[in-house]
Amino acid sequence: MALRAVAISTKTGISAAILVAALILAAVVAVLWRAEFGSGLGPADWAAIRFTVLQAVLSALLSTVLAIPVARALARRRFVGRGLLVTLLGAPFILPVIVAVLGVLAVFGRAGWLNAGLTLVGLPGISIYGLHGVVLAHVFFNLPLATRLLLQAWQTVPAERFRLAAQLGMTPRAVFRSIELPLLRQILPGTAALIFVICLTSFAVALTLGGGPRATTIELAIYQAFRFDFDLNRAALLSLVQLGLAGSTGALALWIIPAISLGGGQDRPLHRWDARGGLQRGIDALFITLAAGFLLLPLTSVLLRGVIGLPQMPASVWQAAGTSVTVALISVVVLLALALPLAGWIATRARGGVEAVGLLGLAASPLMIGTGWFILINPIASPFTLALPVTALVNALMALPFALRILVPRLRDTVQVYGRQAQMLGLRGWPLWRWLILPRLRPQIGFAAGLTGALSMGDLGVIALFADPDSATLPLQMYRLMGAYRMEAAAGAALILLALSLGIFWIFDKGGRWHADA
Amino acid sequence: MKYLTLAATTLFATQAWADTPELVVYTYDSFVAEWGPGPVIEAAFEAECACDLKFVGMGDGAALLARLKLEGARSDADLVLGLDTSLIAAAKETGLFAAATVDADYDLPVTWEDDSFAPYDWGYFAFVHNADLTPPANFRALADSDLKIVIQDPRSSTPGLGLLMWVKEAYGDEAPAIWEGLADNVVTVTKGWSEAYGLFLEGEADMVLSYTTSPAYHLIAEEDATKAAAAFDEGHYMQIEVVGKLAGTDQPGLADQFMQFMVSDAAQSVLPTTNWMYPAVTPQGGLPEGFEQLIEPDKALLIPNGDVPALREEALAEWLSALSQ
The missing domain is CATH 3.40.190.10 (Periplasmic binding protein-like II)
Known part of the structure; x- marks a missing residue:
C-alpha cells in the first residue's frame, strides 16, 4: 500500500510534533534545573503509581467496552431527540470536576436518588466511595467521549457497504463480523489509550470518591510535592513517570492498530436497512435508555441546582464568562494550527505510533507545565501579561490528543482512498487541503474544534499560576464562590459554564456536520 | 493614527500613575474576591496612604508560599498576606521576609510573639x-x-x-x-x-x-x-492568619504602614463578615451580631x-x- 502516494507535506507535521514535545519537556527540564535538593520516589509514591494505573486501566476498559453497544445502537437508529442526545454526550466530559462529582453524588451518593429509592423499597443503601466509585465517575466522564469517537467511526463507513449487507440479507452478527469488527479494531485501541491517559492524571475525582488516602494518584503526589514540600525534584520525577506511562501506553495501543484500508464509497448519506428485527430494536432501545439515564440524571441535578442559584450570582460571573469564551476561541485556533499538520503527517505513516506525542500534552500535569513555564518566563516577562496566550496554548495541548484521535482515522482513510487520484491530478500543498482533505474532514474538524473549545472553557489548569487577578475565568470564579460558602451562586455559575461549553461545542460540531448527515 | 494617539495617551496615563507609589500584596484568592475583604480594605487604605494598593490573589496559603519560593528575591511583591501558623516556619526558612514591628493589643487566645509576622485574623x-x-x-x-x-x-x-x-x-x-x-x-x-x-x-x-x-x-x-x-x-x-513584609520590598515605609493598618479598626471591623474569621484585635463596635451565638x-x-x-x-x-x- 503506497501510503506516501499523497503529497501531504510532512515538514509542517514534524515541526508541530517537535514543538509539542519541546513545550512539555522544556517545562520538566526547567523544574529539574530549578530543583535544589530533593528526594527520590518513596514507597508511598509507588503505591500511588500502582493505584493510578489500576483505576485508569479499569476505567478505560469499562468506558470503551460499554461504549460499543451504545454507539452501535445510536448508529443504527433514528429517533426524535437523537441529535440532542449526541450533543449532550459531550457534556459530562467538559464539566468542571467538582460540578460533575456533585452531579454523580446527587444520584449515587449517600443522600442521592438511588439510595433514596432503595430505602423506599426496603433495600439496604449502597456506598459509592471506593475504587468502584472512582471507576464509576470516570466512566461517567468518559463513556460519552468513547461513544462519540466510536459513533464518528461508524459514520465513516460508506453507505454502500451497509446497503450491500442488507441486499445479501446478512444477519446482525454477520454485519458485525464483516463490517463493524474491523472498524472497532481500528478505533478501540486508540480510544482506550486516550481514556487511560485522562484517568491517569485524574486527581480530584480519585481522591473525593476514593474514600481516603488509599486512593492517592500520581497527580496528587505531584500536587503535594509542589505545594507543601516544594520538592521540585520529586515533582519532576513523578511527572516523568506519568509522561512515561502515558507515552508508552499510547505508543503501544496505537501501534497495534492494523494498517488496513476499508475501501472508499461515494459519500452518500448513511441509511441503514439492517437490524430491523424486534430483538435488535429492543437491545438498542435498552442500551440507549440506560446510557441516557446514566448520563442525564446527574446532569439534571446540575441543571436543577443551577437554576435555583442563578438569581444569587454576582455580575462578575458574566465578565468571567466573557474571558472564558475568549480563551476558548483562541485555544481552538491554536489547536487547529497544531493538530491538522500533525494529523496529516501521522496519516501518511504506515503505523500510528507517533500519535503518542499528542498524548503527552494530556499526561503532563497542568501544575507541572504551569510551574515549568513560569520558571522560564518569569525572568523575561511578567507572567500576568502572558496569561492569555499561555492558557490558550496549554488548553490546546491538552485537547491535542482528542483532536488527533478524531482526525487521524478519517484522514488516513482519505489519503488511502483518494491519494493516488490526487497524485494524478497534481494536487499538493494548500490546494490538496483546500479541495480534498478539509471538505472530507469537515465533521471531524467541527467535532475536534467543539471539544477543544468546551474543554478549554472548563479548564482550571495553569490559570492558578498565571491568572491575572482582574480577569478571572468562569471556572475560577465558580471555585471562588464555593470557597466563600456561596454554593448556590456557584451552582448558578456552573450552569452558565455548562450552557456556554455545550453551546460552543454544539456550534462547532453542528457547523462541521451541516449537510454532512451525521 | 487613532491607535497611536490612544497608545500615547495610555503611556502618559501610566507615567502619571507611576508618580503614586505602588504597594503590591500577594494574598490568597478568596481575599480579593469582590465579596471578600480585599476591595473594602483597598479603598480604606488608599484613602490614607496616597498610594496604589494592589492585591494579587493566587490559590490558597500553600500556593502563595510555593509561588514566593519560585519567584525568590526577584518577586514584585512588597507584602504577603494570608500565610497561617502552620506555614510560618517554612516561610521563615526562605529568608525572604524582613523583620517588622506592629503595635497592637491582640485579642488572641494565645500570646503572640513573632519578629516578622503580624496576625490579622484567626479562627x-x-x-x-x-x-x-x-x-x-x-x-x-x-x-x-x-x-x-x-x-x-x-x-x-x-x-x-x-x-x-x-x-x-x-x-x-x-x-x-x-x-x-x-x-x-x-x-x-x-x-x-x-x-x-x-x-x-x-x-x-x-x-x-x-x-x-x-x-x-x-x-x-x-x-x-x-x-x-x-x-x-x-x-x-x-489557625492564625498573618501578614509579613518581604525583605526585597522597594516600599518598606508603606509596607510597615500597611501592616499597622491591618490591625486597625478600619480593617478589623471588615474581616468578620467578609473573611468569616475572628478579628485579631476586637474593633470598637465589638463583633457583629450573630457571632455571640458561636x-x-x-x-x-x-x-x-x-x-x-x-x-x-x-x-x-x-x-x-x-x-x-
Whole structure:
C-alpha cells in the first residue's frame, strides 16, 4: 500500500510534533534545573503509581467496552431527540470536576436518588466511595467521549457497504463480523489509550470518591510535592513517570492498530436497512435508555441546582464568562494550527505510533507545565501579561490528543482512498487541503474544534499560576464562590459554564456536520 | 493614527500613575474576591496612604508560599498576606521576609510573639453539623459513634493539615489510635475545603471539618440557623492568619504602614463578615451580631510554629497508615 502516494507535506507535521514535545519537556527540564535538593520516589509514591494505573486501566476498559453497544445502537437508529442526545454526550466530559462529582453524588451518593429509592423499597443503601466509585465517575466522564469517537467511526463507513449487507440479507452478527469488527479494531485501541491517559492524571475525582488516602494518584503526589514540600525534584520525577506511562501506553495501543484500508464509497448519506428485527430494536432501545439515564440524571441535578442559584450570582460571573469564551476561541485556533499538520503527517505513516506525542500534552500535569513555564518566563516577562496566550496554548495541548484521535482515522482513510487520484491530478500543498482533505474532514474538524473549545472553557489548569487577578475565568470564579460558602451562586455559575461549553461545542460540531448527515 | 494617539495617551496615563507609589500584596484568592475583604480594605487604605494598593490573589496559603519560593528575591511583591501558623516556619526558612514591628493589643487566645509576622485574623477548626444533630463531645466519642464525617487531605489543604495538628496536639502519642478509631467514620477525604463543605451541604456526611465561625456565615448572610459547630472538650486547634513584609520590598515605609493598618479598626471591623474569621484585635463596635451565638472553646490548642514541620512529617505518616488500612 503506497501510503506516501499523497503529497501531504510532512515538514509542517514534524515541526508541530517537535514543538509539542519541546513545550512539555522544556517545562520538566526547567523544574529539574530549578530543583535544589530533593528526594527520590518513596514507597508511598509507588503505591500511588500502582493505584493510578489500576483505576485508569479499569476505567478505560469499562468506558470503551460499554461504549460499543451504545454507539452501535445510536448508529443504527433514528429517533426524535437523537441529535440532542449526541450533543449532550459531550457534556459530562467538559464539566468542571467538582460540578460533575456533585452531579454523580446527587444520584449515587449517600443522600442521592438511588439510595433514596432503595430505602423506599426496603433495600439496604449502597456506598459509592471506593475504587468502584472512582471507576464509576470516570466512566461517567468518559463513556460519552468513547461513544462519540466510536459513533464518528461508524459514520465513516460508506453507505454502500451497509446497503450491500442488507441486499445479501446478512444477519446482525454477520454485519458485525464483516463490517463493524474491523472498524472497532481500528478505533478501540486508540480510544482506550486516550481514556487511560485522562484517568491517569485524574486527581480530584480519585481522591473525593476514593474514600481516603488509599486512593492517592500520581497527580496528587505531584500536587503535594509542589505545594507543601516544594520538592521540585520529586515533582519532576513523578511527572516523568506519568509522561512515561502515558507515552508508552499510547505508543503501544496505537501501534497495534492494523494498517488496513476499508475501501472508499461515494459519500452518500448513511441509511441503514439492517437490524430491523424486534430483538435488535429492543437491545438498542435498552442500551440507549440506560446510557441516557446514566448520563442525564446527574446532569439534571446540575441543571436543577443551577437554576435555583442563578438569581444569587454576582455580575462578575458574566465578565468571567466573557474571558472564558475568549480563551476558548483562541485555544481552538491554536489547536487547529497544531493538530491538522500533525494529523496529516501521522496519516501518511504506515503505523500510528507517533500519535503518542499528542498524548503527552494530556499526561503532563497542568501544575507541572504551569510551574515549568513560569520558571522560564518569569525572568523575561511578567507572567500576568502572558496569561492569555499561555492558557490558550496549554488548553490546546491538552485537547491535542482528542483532536488527533478524531482526525487521524478519517484522514488516513482519505489519503488511502483518494491519494493516488490526487497524485494524478497534481494536487499538493494548500490546494490538496483546500479541495480534498478539509471538505472530507469537515465533521471531524467541527467535532475536534467543539471539544477543544468546551474543554478549554472548563479548564482550571495553569490559570492558578498565571491568572491575572482582574480577569478571572468562569471556572475560577465558580471555585471562588464555593470557597466563600456561596454554593448556590456557584451552582448558578456552573450552569452558565455548562450552557456556554455545550453551546460552543454544539456550534462547532453542528457547523462541521451541516449537510454532512451525521 | 487613532491607535497611536490612544497608545500615547495610555503611556502618559501610566507615567502619571507611576508618580503614586505602588504597594503590591500577594494574598490568597478568596481575599480579593469582590465579596471578600480585599476591595473594602483597598479603598480604606488608599484613602490614607496616597498610594496604589494592589492585591494579587493566587490559590490558597500553600500556593502563595510555593509561588514566593519560585519567584525568590526577584518577586514584585512588597507584602504577603494570608500565610497561617502552620506555614510560618517554612516561610521563615526562605529568608525572604524582613523583620517588622506592629503595635497592637491582640485579642488572641494565645500570646503572640513573632519578629516578622503580624496576625490579622484567626479562627478555631471545628466540625460543623446540622443543628438538629446532637454532636459528640470529643474525638473519642466521634470515633465510637456511627456519624459520618468528611475531611480534607492534609497533603493538599490547610484545614486538613490543621486537623492533623489538632489530633496530634490533643492526643500526642495516642494520635494513631484516634485516627484508627476515626477511619470508619471518614466518608471521604477531599482536595480542599470547598469540596468537603459542598459534600456536607449535599448530605453526604453528618459533619464536616471547617471553622467555629462557619455557622456565622449561614446565620448572618443567609439568616439560616440550621448549622452549628461541635464543641470538643479536648480543646480546638487554632489557625492564625498573618501578614509579613518581604525583605526585597522597594516600599518598606508603606509596607510597615500597611501592616499597622491591618490591625486597625478600619480593617478589623471588615474581616468578620467578609473573611468569616475572628478579628485579631476586637474593633470598637465589638463583633457583629450573630457571632455571640458561636461556640467558644474552653481551650485553644496551637503547636509552636517552629515545631510544625517536624511534627507534620510524623503526623502525616500516622494518618496515612491509619486511613490506608
